[in-house]
Amino acid sequence: MTNETKTQTMFGNDNNPSNIIPMKYTLDSKIQFQCHPGVSCFTACCGNIDIILTPFDILRLRKELNISSDEFLLRFTTPMWVDKTDLPGVKLNLDEDGRCPFVTKKGCTIYEHRPSACRYYPIGMANFHQADDEGAEAEKFFFVVKEEHCKGHDEPKTWTIRDWRADQGVDLCDEMNVQWMQLVMRRKSYGFQASMSPEGQKMFFMVSTNLEKFKNFVFESSFLDTYEIDPQELEEIKNDDINLMFFGFKYLASALFGAKTLQVKKEKIDARVEKMKNSQGDREADAEETYKQLIADRDALMVQNEDYKK
Ligand code: SF4
Numbered sequence: 001m002t003n004e005t006k007t008q009t010m011f012g013n014d015n016n017p018s019n020i021i022p023m024k025y026t027l028d029s030k031i032q033f034q035c036h037p038g039v040s041c042f043t044a045c046c047g048n049i050d051i052i053l054t055p056f057d058i059l060r061l062r063k064e065l066n067i068s069s070d071e072f073l074l075r076f077t078t079p080m081w082v083d084k085t086d087l088p089g090v091k092l093n094l095d096e097d098g099r100c101p102f103v104t105k106k107g108c109t110i111y112e113h114r115p116s117a118c119r120y121y122p123i124g125m126a127n128f129h130q131a132d133d134e135g136a137e138a139e140k141f142f143f144v145v146k147e148e149h150c151k152g153h154d155e156p157k158t159w160t161i162r163d164w165r166a167d168q169g170v171d172l173c174d175e176m177n178v179q180w181m182q183l184v185m186r187r188k189s190y191g192f193q194a195s196m197s198p199e200g201q202k203m204f205f206m207v208s209t210n211l212e213k214f215k216n217f218v219f220e221s222s223f224l225d226t227y228e229i230d231p232q233e234l235e236e237i238k239n240d241d242i243n244l245m246f247f248g249f250k251y252l253a254s255a256l257f258g259a260k261t262l263q264v265k266k267e268k269i270d271a272r273v274e275k276m277k278n279s280q281g282d283r284e285a286d287a288e289e290t291y292k293q294l295i296a297d298r299d300a301l302m303v304q305n306e307d308y309k310k
């Protein structure tokens with residue numbers, strides 16, 4: 001195992017493409033792989049690695065550890081940019097030996113609640129768009145990462161990717177992470193030509209890492225005066241953190257990318273239009289004043305010229 005820190009990713013890429021077997025796999029493709037305490041490399045992959053945490057990972061882990069988001073973030077995470085974008089997120093802290101804080105000789109101490117990135121390895125998923133086929137549904141396929149140190153590929157067990165994913169609990173992760181990953185991919189597709197405002201970055205970070213703070217923001221700021229929210233939905237996000245998380249994704253899509261996922265209240269729109277009209281009125285009055293001043297200056301100059309001729 002190399003000492004270089006790698007990134008365990010859910011975004012369909014790998015630090016070293018030469019580790020990817022150059023084949024497209026489907027859900028029914030068979031793979032030969034098994035990871036268990038008997039492999040000689042057991043827990044070798046639980047160190048020197050950046051494990052990006054999704055909002056669902058953080059929610060699941062902090063509930064298991066029975067601590068607040070603030071405490072979880074402080075004790076177990078470090079801020080980082082998500083998938084080479086300008087969107088801030090967090091990764092798992094490593095200890096002084098570069099090892100995951102949850103790994104022991106016996107394996108992962110939070111196995112049932114381990115992050116999505118740990119579950120996906122070594123099968124990645126990619127969405128493939130044809131350059132001339134914009135709008136068409138992306139072709140989804142899988143790929144296998146085969147690294148020298150990972151002896152799981154030498155184990156005799158064979159199974160389909162579908163069965164392997166079910167065993168790892170990956171389908172639930174996909175369901176919980178897909179909207180958040182789409183926001184990241186959308187941001188990524190813009191490149192760095194358009195920079196995101198610091199306010200937008202703060203919003204993304206709050207929803208992605210601290211649902212308790214986001215809940216306070218929804219219920220204790222002017223948020224509900226601004227957005228039209230169905231009372232039943234409001235009740236659901238008040239009482240269920242998963243619903244709150246999905247609502248957060250809708251809010252981000254609307255606030256950061258202009259998606260029509262949330263409706264601003266009519267009186268707020270009217271007030272904004274009125275403000276714009278007033279400032280337009282102010283600008284018109286300023287322009288008229290400047291024009292009048294120019295005419296007066298010109299007249300004064302003409303009088304001066306006449307006097308000079310005499
Ligand atoms: S969370 Fe568990 S599986 Fe993931 S790196 Fe840490 S010990 Fe390994």
Ligand code: SF4
Nearest residue numbers: 035041043045150152
């Ligand atoms: S078999 Fe692969 S996935 Fe399992 S512990 Fe070894 S390196 Fe990690």
